[in-house]
Amino acid sequence: METLVQKIAEYKAEIKNYIAQKSEEAEAFRIKYLGSKGVVKDVMGEMKNVAAEKRKEFGLLLNEFKLFTEAKYEELKNATANGEEAAAVGMDLTLPGDPLPVGTRHPISLVRNQIVSIFQRLGFAVAEGPEVEDDWHNFTALNMPENHTARDMQDTFYISQNPDWILRTHTSSVQVREMEKGKLPIRIVCPGRVYRNETISARAHCFFHQVEGLYIADNVSFADLKQTLYFFVKEMFGENVKVRFRPSYFPFTEPSAEMDISCLICGGKGCNVCKHTGWVEILGCGMVHPNLLENCGIDSNKYTGFAFGMGVERITMLKYQIKDLRLFSENDVRFLRQFSGAV
Ligand SMILES: [Zn+2]
Numbered sequence: 001m002e003t004l005v006q007k008i009a010e011y012k013a014e015i016k017n018y019i020a021q022k023s024e025e026a027e028a029f030r031i032k033y034l035g036s037k038g039v040v041k042d043v044m045g046e047m048k049n050v051a052a053e054k055r056k057e058f059g060l061l062l063n064e065f066k067l068f069t070e071a072k073y074e075e076l077k078n079a080t081a082n083g084e085e086a087a088a089v090g091m092d093l094t095l096p097g098d099p100l101p102v103g104t105r106h107p108i109s110l111v112r113n114q115i116v117s118i119f120q121r122l123g124f125a126v127a128e129g130p131e132v133e134d135d136w137h138n139f140t141a142l143n144m145p146e147n148h149t150a151r152d153m154q155d156t157f158y159i160s161q162n163p164d165w166i167l168r169t170h171t172s173s174v175q176v177r178e179m180e181k182g183k184l185p186i187r188i189v190c191p192g193r194v195y196r197n198e199t200i201s202a203r204a205h206c207f208f209h210q211v212e213g214l215y216i217a218d219n220v221s222f223a224d225l226k227q228t229l230y231f232f233v234k235e236m237f238g239e240n241v242k243v244r245f246r247p248s249y250f251p252f253t254e255p256s257a258e259m260d261i262s263c264l265i266c267g268g269k270g271c272n273v274c275k276h277t278g279w280v281e282i283l284g285c286g287m288v289h290p291n292l293l294e295n296c297g298i299d300s301n302k303y304t305g306f307a308f309g310m311g312v313e314r315i316t317m318l319k320y321q322i323k324d325l326r327l328f329s330e331n332d333v334r335f336l337r338q339f340s341g342a343v
Pocket residue numbers: 263264265266267268269270271272273274275276278279
């Protein structure tokens with residue numbers, strides 16, 4: 001009994017120090033200690049030679065030895081398997097991973113969200129519509145029937161499959177879709193991407209983004225339009241910005257106006273950006289033409305409304321003093337990273 005206890009202690013020391021680099025060496029350990037002719041079996045076989053009164057004590061010792069050996073085998077097996085996997089891929093799998101760089105919001109998204117949130121505070125809901133439109137929603141319903149000269153200003157891309165389908169030239173088509181639903185009053189802003197067949201330059205692109213607004217209810221007046229847009233400009237560009245309206249023409253509004261703000265660069269003194277006038281145009285607006293209301297089944301004797309529309313690129317260029325429109329779509333991260341602080 002004494003010699004057996006001594007022997008087990010020696011085996012345990014041996015097992016504890018056993019090192020395996022490869023899975024074959026872990027397997028050799030298993031055969032030597034846990035195999036059918038292995039050390040553990042051999043030691044257990046000694047049980048019959050132990051005196052009856054010592055058997056319980058010896059049994060506990062043997063069991064503990066067996067568990068100890070099995071645990072060591074599991075440890076060796078896992079360690080060699082991980083080591084070989086790492087060697088196979090030629091790297092240390094325990095090293096921390098490469099950090100994933102976090103991107104930033106695109107300046108167009110930042111400014112669009114800001115515009116939308118200002119109008120949401122005034123009670124405007126967001127409406128969206130398809131980018132592939134039919135002729136009716138993009139032109140005809142908006143008082144621009146076939147051969148109307150205003151269509152020349154908005155040449156676009158046509159779908160050869162169906163000549164009635166086009167890429168929308170403005171988000172006014174969403175306004176038509178909302179009016180056709182016939183649920184009044186309507187108070188919406190329509191943000192979205194629009195298309196024009198234009199030569200790409202620093203000031204024009206074949207696609208850009210708009211936010212348009214529409215408010216139709218009883219007794220909506222031009223004063224409501226002005227007050228809404230004054231609020232927008234102060235929120236967007238600050239308290240000190242001056243505003244002016246100039247009469248204009250759009251087929252879908254009557255009367256129509258364009259709105260200018262005092263130049264943000266020179267503060268109204270005159271510079272290259274404002275072409276030395278002190279003013280820059282930011283949006284078009286007007287009272288919804290009665291023909292539009294009738295086209296969409298709304299009684300123009302009962303309801304009136306105003307509409308406005310602005311280019312998100314233009315507002316972004318003014319706000320961040322960006323001189324070339326093409327920067328927005330070139331995906332140069334050196335440009336885009338400059339907006340990481342703007343939320
Ligand atoms: Zn200026």
